[in-house]
Amino acid sequence: MSATPADVDQDVLAETLAVAGRLVGGPLRAVGQPFPGSRRTLVVRTVDPSGRSFVVKRYLSEEGWEAYAREASALEALTGVAQTPTLVAESSDPRLVVMDDLGDGTHPADALLGDDADRAAATLSGWATAVAGLHRAGHQVRDTFEAGVLARSSQPVDVDYLPAHLAEAVSVWNRLAAALDVAVPDGTFDVLASVPERFRVDACSLSAADMCPDNNLVRDTRLVLLDFEFALWRPIVWDAAYLRVPWPTCWCAWSLETSAAEVALGRWRDAVAVEWPEVLGSHFDHDLDLATEAWAWLAGSWCLAGLVDGEPQRVNPVKPMPRMPDRVLRFLRTAAAGRALPELAEVALRLARAVETTYAATDVPLAPAFTGGAFR
Structure with a gap:
C-alpha cells in the first residue's frame, strides 16, 4: 500500500531529519511532502543551509535491517561505476541512507x-x-x-x-x-x-x-x-x-x-x-x-x-x-x-x-x- 503525506509520523520525520543532518554536518529541512511509496520506508527530499539538496531514505519496518544492508551496500559498491544515486552517508541506528538528489524527472x-x-x-x-x-x-x-x-x-x-x-x-x-x-x-x-x-x-x-x-x-x-x-x-x-x-x-x-x-x-x-x-x-x-x-x-x-x-x-x-x-x-x-x-x-x-x-x-x-x- 502506498503511503500518503498524511500517513507520515511527524516525530519519525523530525528524527530522520535530525539524524541525517548530523551525518552531513548541518541541519536539514524537508522540501515538499515525503515521496509516495511503501509503508516500509520514508523517503524525503531535503536541503541544507547552503542550498545543497539530498534525498533521505529511512527503513521503518522490522525487516528494515535487511533492506538497509542491501541498499547501502549496493549504492556503495556502484558509486562511480554505474548510473545510480551516490551514497553520501548512512546510519545503522536508526537505519537510513542519505543520497545525492538527482532532481526531478520522468520514468x-x-x-x-x-x-x-x-x-x-x-x-x-x-x-x-x-x-x-x-x-x-x-x-x-x-x-x-x-x-x-x-x-x-x-x-x-x-x-x-x-x-x-x-x-x-x-x-x-x-x-x-x-x-x-x-x-x-x-x-x-x-x-x-x-x-x-x-x-x-x-x-x-x-x-x-x-x-x-x-x-x-x-x-x-x-x-x-x-x-x-x-x-x-x-x-x-x-x-x-x-x-x-x-x-x-x-x-x-x-x-x-x-x-x-x-x-x-x-x-x-x-x-x-x-x-x-x-x-x-x-x-x-x-x-x-x-x-x-x-x-x-x-x-x-x-x-x-x-x-x-x-x-x-x-x-x-x-x-x-x-x-x-x-x-x-x-x-x-x-x-x-x-x-x-x-x-x-x-x-x-x-x-x-x-x-x-x-x-x-x-x-x-x-x-x-x-x-x-x-x-x-
Whole structure:
C-alpha cells in the first residue's frame, strides 16, 4: 500500500531529519511532502543551509535491517561505476541512507501511461540500456557488495534469495491448484525449485531486483536506476526477462507492444555482450525462456494467492494497474507455452481455464501509450 503525506509520523520525520543532518554536518529541512511509496520506508527530499539538496531514505519496518544492508551496500559498491544515486552517508541506528538528489524527472511508467507510442518505445530501450550498464558495472563489484551486506546485517542474509522463493512456490502452487479444484499429481511443481540449476549461460551480476518502470529517473538523455533495497547477486537473465513477462514484480504491469519490447531486449543483449558474448547465442535464448516461465509461475503464485485468500485489491488512481485476475491469467498463459518447462505446460493451461472461469479473467490490455493513450 502506498503511503500518503498524511500517513507520515511527524516525530519519525523530525528524527530522520535530525539524524541525517548530523551525518552531513548541518541541519536539514524537508522540501515538499515525503515521496509516495511503501509503508516500509520514508523517503524525503531535503536541503541544507547552503542550498545543497539530498534525498533521505529511512527503513521503518522490522525487516528494515535487511533492506538497509542491501541498499547501502549496493549504492556503495556502484558509486562511480554505474548510473545510480551516490551514497553520501548512512546510519545503522536508526537505519537510513542519505543520497545525492538527482532532481526531478520522468520514468518509463510515465511514458507507458501516456499517449505517445514512440516515446514509450524509446524509453523502454533506454531502460534496457541502463540495466545493461548496471549489469556490466555490477559484475565487477560482487566482493564489495557481499562484504557490505555481511557487515551491515544483524542476521544472516541470502545474497540471492530467488532460489528460496522458487522453492516456496512449489507448496504455494499445490495449495492454489487445490483451491481452484485443479487436480495435479504429487510432485508436479517440484521442477520450479530446480530452475536456478538449469541456466546454461553463466552470466551473473548485481541487480536492483525490483527493476520496475518507475524505479528510475529519466533526466535529459540519461536514465538513472533507483531503489536498491532488494538488491542481490543473481543471473542477469532474470532482469532481461522483465521485458518478456512483462514486469512481474511491478504495479505498471500492462502488456507491451511486442516489437517495442523486442527492440529493447535486443539493445540490452548487444550491450551486455561486451562482457558476456554468450548472451547472443541459442543457449541464452533457452535461459530467457526459462526465466520468463519461472517468473510467470513465481509472480503468478503471489498474485493468485491474494485472490484465493480474499485480500482486498488495491486501487490507486495515481498508479493504475491491470486487474489482478487478468495478470494471473497472463502469467499462466505464458507458463503454458512450455518452451523451457514443458512438464508444466498442460497444468498451466488447466489452471488458466480455472482462473478465467472463477475470476472472469481476460487479457491484460496494452499499456495506454500503445493504444492512443486509452485503457482498452
